Structures are given as structure tokens and as C-alpha cells.
Amino acid sequence: MEANVLQSLQFSTWVDLEKIGSNTSGNVRFSRGFRKSQKLQVLISAQLQPRRPPSSHHKKVSLEVSCSYNKLPASVIESGNFHAPFDEGLIVKNKSQEIKPYLSGRCIYLVGMMGSGKTTVGKILSEVLGYSFRDCDTLVEQEVGEVSVAEIFKLYGEDFFRDKETEALRELSLMQRLVVSTGGGAVVRPINWKYMHTGISIWLDVPLEALAQRIAAVGTNSRPLLHYELGDTYTKTFMLLSALFEERGDAYANANVRVSSEKIAAKMGQRAVLDLSPTDVAIEALEQIEGLLKGEDGLCAEF
Numbered sequence: 001m002e003a004n005v006l007q008s009l010q011f012s013t014w015v016d017l018e019k020i021g022s023n024t025s026g027n028v029r030f031s032r033g034f035r036k037s038q039k040l041q042v043l044i045s046a047q048l049q050p051r052r053p054p055s056s057h058h059k060k061v062s063l064e065v066s067c068s069y070n071k072l073p074a075s076v077i078e079s080g081n082f083h084a085p086f087d088e089g090l091i092v093k094n095k096s097q098e099i100k101p102y103l104s105g106r107c108i109y110l111v112g113m114m115g116s117g118k119t120t121v122g123k124i125l126s127e128v129l130g131y132s133f134r135d136c137d138t139l140v141e142q143e144v145g146e147v148s149v150a151e152i153f154k155l156y157g158e159d160f161f162r163d164k165e166t167e168a169l170r171e172l173s174l175m176q177r178l179v180v181s182t183g184g185g186a187v188v189r190p191i192n193w194k195y196m197h198t199g200i201s202i203w204l205d206v207p208l209e210a211l212a213q214r215i216a217a218v219g220t221n222s223r224p225l226l227h228y229e230l231g232d233t234y235t236k237t238f239m240l241l242s243a244l245f246e247e248r249g250d251a252y253a254n255a256n257v258r259v260s261s262e263k264i265a266a267k268m269g270q271r272a273v274l275d276l277s278p279t280d281v282a283i284e285a286l287e288q289i290e291g292l293l294k295g296e297d298g299l300c301a302e303f
């Protein structure tokens with residue numbers, strides 16, 4: 001995901017000819033006119049070209065070194081192009097530090113269907129922001145007594161689970177500096193939105209086909225709403241996810257920001273959604289939060 005990163009760099013510095021004169025191993029040579037005791041002002045400029053093709057992990061960098069003497073026009077003494085590794089880890093870290101002051105410690109709540117990446121992307125966001133990570137489902141399991149979500153559904157039913165989920169969100173809403181991965185169904189109860197709106201909510205919007213592929217790859221044992229009798233895992237999962245989304249899809253739109261995997265893929269030059277890395281999604285989420293908090297007038301929005 002091409003974040004708004006540094007595209008050019010320029011700085012000047014002084015070099016001591018005496019030091020360079022003794023080891024002109026580079027391409028810099030000085031005419032006899034220079035007295036060795038002179039200092040020379042050198043200008044370094046680097047242009048970072050946009051990442052092309054988007055899927056590549058290298059950026060082309062053109063570098064130019066020029067020098068001027070006694071305020072005479074600078075003349076280029078060295079230039080070249082090279083490819084620098086495009087480090088999405090650096091991008092997401094830089095972006096997180098840019099927006100952290102605007103967050104003012106507010107929690108980030110990730111909402112989305114099962115398999116949308118709430119846990120995976122949430123852990124990346126918590127890491128780069130220096131926030132703690134909380135998984136709402138895990139808190140419910142701990143509260144009930146180290147019983148799995150699937151067992152809770154089986155032993156006590158979904159309503160019991162939803163009550164525990166709401167209690168967990170109420171407790172989380174009293175805290176700060178958390179990234180919270182919510183359960184896929186947390187959006188259904190309005191009271192849950194009252195708690196999540198104490199922070200910033202992000203909807204990870206991923207196509208159902210991708211969700212079904214991801215979940216089919218890991219199995220549905222931990223997701224009781226996707227349990228079914230024998231059959232083709234992908235197709236059954238896709239059918240059940242489609243029915244769930246039909247019921248609750250509109251509720252996700254209550255989130256403060258929507259991170260669409262399809263839009264990220266399009267921005268990156270029509271990459272397939274399944275090719276997007278969790279970090280690509282995390283960068284987009286941070287950019288969306290930045291847009292929300294800075295608002296149209298570029299100031300920090302209070303909301």
C-alpha cells in the first residue's frame with residue numbers, strides 16, 4: 001500500500017578537502033586550483049520514485065551529488081540510480097507515529113466478518129502504536145472459565161455468549177491505548193456500538209470469497225456459526241458467511257472508517273485481494289484514521 005511517504009530528500013554539508021585529498025578513491029577529483037585546506041560545500045539530493053509495479057518491494061532511487069565553491073553554481077560530480085527495498089514495515093511504523101498524537105489514547109476497535117483479519121491486522125496496529133492488544137472472544141472465554149467460544153455456544157447458547165460479549169466491550173470501553181479485535185457478530189447489538197464509539201472503530205471489509213478461502217484453510221472448529229455436516233468446506237463456509245452477511249451487513253457500516261480490501265487492491269494496481277498483506281491493510285487503516293482525525297480542515301477532529 002503506497003502510503004504518503006518521503007518522495008525526495010535534499011541536504012548540504014561541508015567536506016574537508018584535506019581529508020578527501022588523501023583518499024580520492026571515489027569519483028571526486030579536485031583541480032590543482034583548490035588549496036587542500038579549503039572546505040567544500042556538497043549538495044546531496046535523492047528522488048524516491050513511486051513503487052512500480054505496485055506489487056514490487058523495491059523503489060527506484062535517483063541520487064545526485066553536486067558541489068559548489070565560493071558560491072559558484074553547483075556542478076554535478078556524481079549521480080546514479082539504484083533500487084532500495086520498499087519496506088512496508090517502515091511505512092506502517094512511520095504512519096503510526098504520525099497519527100498517534102491525534103489518537104489521544106483512544107482505543108481502536110476492529111469490526112468485520114469472521115476471517116476479515118481483525119486479529120491479524122489488530123496485532124500489527126497494536127505493535128506499531130505501542131498499544132496493548134485485546135481479543136474480545138478471548139476475554140469472554142476467560143470470563144466463562146477457560147471454555148472455548150464453540151463450547152460456550154454449545155453449553156449455554158448464543159444469547160449467553162452475546163451477553164458476555166457486551167460485558168467485555170463495556171469493560172474495554174473504560175480503558176485506553178488498546179487495539180481490540182471484536183467478534184464478527186459484535187456489530188449486531190446497538191449497545192455494543194455505544195461502547196465501541198468511545199474509541200475509533202474500523203470495519204475490515206473483505207469479499208466473502210476471500211473470507212471463505214481463509215477460513216477453509218484453517219478450518220471452522222473455532223467458529224460455531226460455521227459448523228455444518230460434512231461437505232465441501234469452502235462452499236459450505238461461503239454459503240453460511242453469505243447468509244450471516246445478509247442479516248448483519250448493514251451494521252458494519254456504523255464503523256467510523258471502512259477499510260475495503262477491494263479498494264486497496266485497486267489502488268495497488270489491481271492486485272488480487274488475497275495477495276494483500278496484513279501490513280498493506282494496516283497501512284490503509286492508519287491512513288483512514290488519519291483522514292478521520294485530521295478532518296477536512298487538517299485540524300485534529302474532536303468526535
Ligand SMILES: Nc1ncnc2c1ncn2[C@@H]1O[C@H](COP(=O)(O)OP(=O)(O)O)[C@@H](O)[C@H]1O
Nearest residue numbers: 113114115116117118119120214218276277278
Ligand atoms: N491480509 C491477509 N492476508 C492473508 N491472510 C490473512 C490476512 N488477514 C488475515 N489472514 C488470515 O486469515 C485467517 C483469519 O484471520 P483473523 O485475523 O483470525 O481474522 P478475524 O480475527 O477477523 O476472524 C488467519 O489464518 C489469518 O492468518
Ligand SMILES: O=C(O)C1=C[C@@H](OP(=O)(O)O)[C@@H](O)[C@H](O)C1
Nearest residue numbers: 113114115137183184185223224
Ligand atoms: O460472526 C460471529 O457471530 C462470530 C464471530 C467469532 O469471532 P471472529 O470474527 O473472530 O471469528 C466469534 O465471536 C463467534 O464465533 C461469533
